[in-house]
Amino acid sequence: MLSVAGLEAGYRGSRVLNGLDLEVAEGTVAALLGRNGMGKTTLMRALMGLVTVSAGRIVFRGRDTAGLRPYTIAKLGIAYVPQGREIFADFTVEENLRLGLVGRPGGARRVPAAAYRHFPVLAERRGQRAGTLSGGEQQQLAIARALVGQPRLLLLDEPSEGIQPSIVLQIAASLKQIAAEEGLTVLLVEQNVEMVLSLAADCAFIENGRVAARHAAAELRGDAAILHRYLAV
C-alpha cells in the first residue's frame, strides 16, 4: 500500500531523512519509533507533501506521490493527524469536521452521523468552539476530522502527547476498533510504548533518518532490550 525507498528530505540547510526505506502493508497498523530528532515527524510531513523531498520515492497505491502538493496527496486517500493536533481552535467542532469533508469529491455539506460514532463526546460538543475542548477531546476531534474523508491510510503523529493516560487508552481502543472495522491502514508515530504495543503489529525503529530495524510487536513484548537500544536516551 505504501512503499518508501531511499527517501531524502529535510529543511533548508539540513537533511533529516537519509535514504529511508519503509513498507506498510494494506490493512495493517505499523508503528514508527525512535528518539527525538531522528526524523519521525519529518517522514510524516514528507509523506504529506509538507516537506520537499530531495531524493527517493514514495509510492502510495501504485502512484508516486513525492513532489505532489498536500491537497493532491490528501485526495489520493492519505489523512494526517499532526503532532500537536492542529485543530482549528476558533471553529466549532462541527466546522472542524466539515473542513475534513470540503476538500473531498462531492464536498458533503453535512457531517454524517457516523463520524461521531466512535467519538460520542464530539457529538455532545458539536456546536462548541474547538479551542475550548480538553486535550483528549481535541485529539479525538483531530482523528475524527481525518477519518470523515474516508482515507485509505491514516498518518498519526504522537496522538498520546500531552493527554492523560486513561484517555490515551480509550483513544487507542477506538483506533483499534476503527482500523479493524474499516480495514484502515495506519502509520503511527508514538513515544508511548504501551499504546504502540496495543495497536501495532509491526514496528520500525528510526535512527538518523533511516530505518535501523524492524520487529513484530510480539517480539518486543518479550524483549525489553530492543526497546532500550533504540529508545533510551
Place this chain on the structure above:
Amino acid sequence: MEQLFILTLDASNFILAIILVAMGLVIIFGLMNVINMAHGELFLLGAYTVVMVERLGGSYWLGLVLAPLAVGLVGLIVEELVVRHVYHRFLDTILATWGLSIAIKQAVVVAFGPASHTVSSPIAASIEIFGAPYPAYRLFIMAVALLVIAVTFWLFFRTAFGLAARGVIANRDMAACLGINTRRLDRATFAYGAALAGLAGAVMAPIMSVDPQMGLGFLIPAFLSILVGGAGHLAGPLLGAAAIGGTDTLAANLWSPVVAQIVVFTMAIVVIRLFPRGLAGRWFGG
C-alpha cells in the same frame, strides 16, 4: 438637524466606499498574507472599464456589470504571473504589487492619456431629505456597498467555499492536508478581491474625477482602515472604515480637507501602534 443628517449621509457614503475597497484587500491579506499595493490600480481599472464601455457606445450599467468581471480577470492573471511567486516572501509581495501598481497606472496613461475623464451620473435625480436635495446616485452607491458587504459575509460564513477559505486563513498547511486545494482558493480569492475593487471603481466613477491617480486616494484610507480595524477579521474593515471615514468627514467639515487628512492619518498611526491587532482584535478577540 438637516445639516447633521446630510453630514451623516456624507460620512456613510465615504465609509461605505472605503469598505468596498478595503473588503477585497482584507480578504487577500487574510488568506494569502499578501499586501496588495496594486489594489488602488484595480479600482482604477474598474473606473476605466466604465469609461471604455461608454466610449464604445455601451451604457453605464453595462460598464458596471463588466468592470468586476474584467478586473477579476486581471486579478487572476496578476496572481498567476506575479503574486504566487512571492507570496511566501512577505515583504516582497508589497514590492512586487507596488511595481505592478506603477505598471498598471502607466499602462492606463498610455492607453487613455494622463487627463481626467468624467462619467456622468446614470441616476441624475435627487431625493428630498428634510427638504434638502440629496443625489439619488449616492444612495445607490450605499446600497451597492451594503449588498457587497452582505454577499461577502454570506460567502465567507455560510458557504463551503467560505469555510474552506477560513480554514486556510487559520492554518494553511493543515487545510491543505485535509484536501483543500489551496492553489485554487488563492486564485479565486485574489480574483474575488480584485473584482470587488473593480466594482468599487465602477460605482465611484460617476462621482469622482476619473484619472490615473484616483487609485491612491482610496488605497491609503483603505489600508489604514484595515490596520485600525484589525486585519485578522472580516469585520475589521467595517470598524476601521467607520473610524477613518467618520473622522475624515467630520474634520473636513469642521476645518478643511487638508487638516482632515493630517488628523485622520495621525490618529490612525497612533491607533495602529497602540492596538496592533486593531479595534476588532481588541473587541472580538480572535
Place this chain on the structure above:
Amino acid sequence: MVAGSSLGAFAMTSRAPSRLLLVNLAVWGALALAPLGLGAWQVGQLAQYFTYGLFAMSLALIWGHCGLLCFGQAVFFGIGGYAMSLVTLGMVPGLEAAPSSYLGVLCAVLLPAGFANLLGRFLFYGKGLQGAYFAIVTLAIAVVAERLAINWAYIGGLNGLMNVPPMNLGLLGGGTEIWDSVPVYYLTLALVFAVYLLLEALTRSRYGIVLRAIRDNQDRTGYFGYDTAGYKLTAFTLGAGVAGLAGALFVTQFNFASPPLIGFTLSTEVLIWVALGGRTLPLAAFLGAILVRSVENVLSETLGTYWLLALGLLFVLSVVLFPRGLIGEIIHRLTAPRRGVVGRNAKPP
C-alpha cells in the same frame, strides 16, 4: 536563520573580501577618474545622482540589513533638504547672520535623525510594529509630511524654497562658494565615500550581524538576549541621518527645496532604486540609484510614457526573480565563493 548561523556565515565570507575589494576599487576608482572623460554638464549630472545614491544607501541600511521596509524614507531626505535650505538662506530665527553650510549640514543630519529617533521610540518599543504595518504607517507619514510641507507658508508652501546657495567654505557663510561642477563632484564623492566606508564598517561589524539576525528572525534574536528594538532604533536613526545628509547635498546642487522632496513619490522611487540595485549591499544600492537615474535620463526622452511602464515591470521582475537586486546579483556572482554563502548578500527571506 538564527543569530548563530549568521555569525557562522560571516566567518565564511573571510575568503571573499579580496574579490569584493577589487569590485570596490574598480567602482570607486572609475568614479574618481570619471570627470577626466566627461563634459562639465555630465559631471554635474553624475554629482547629482550621487546624492540619490547616498539616499539609497540610507534605505539599504534599514531595509536590507534590518528588515524595515520604509515607505517614507524621503521624509528624512526632505527634512534634511529643508533644514539645509533654511539655515543657508538665513531664515532660521537667531541664525540669520550665519548662513553656514557646516551648520546647515549639521542640522540636516541631526534633525531627521532626531525625528527618526522619536518616531522609532514610538513604533518599535512595546508591542512594536513590524513588516507591513511599518510599511503602511511610514507610507501614511510620508503623505502627511508632504501635505504639511505644501501648507506651511514659512517653508515656502507649494513652491518650496528657491535660490538655496551652494556649499560654502566660509565657517559662518560668506566664504568661497563651490559652484563649478568638478569641485562639486569631488566634494560630493568624498562625502559619499566617507559615508560608504562608515556603512561598510558598520555592516561588517558585530552590530551589522545582529541587525541581519533581527531581519531574519526578530523573535529568536530577542531570545538570545539582544535588545532588538534598540538595534532597530539606532539603525533607523542612523539611516535617517544619512538620508538627511543626502537631502542637504541635493538642495545645494539643485538650489531649491520643495514638497516632493519630502513626500510619498520620492519615497517609493528610492525603494525602486534600492530594490533594483540591491538591498543588502550599500554599494549595490548606491549604484542602483545612479543606474536608474541615468537610464531614466536617456530613455524617458525616447520612450516617453512607456518608460515608467517599463520601469514598473522591470521592478516586478527583479523582485520576483532577483531578490538580491540586479547589481547585487552581479556583485554576488563576482565575489561569492562557489558554494552559496549565507552572508551579507544572502537572498533576503
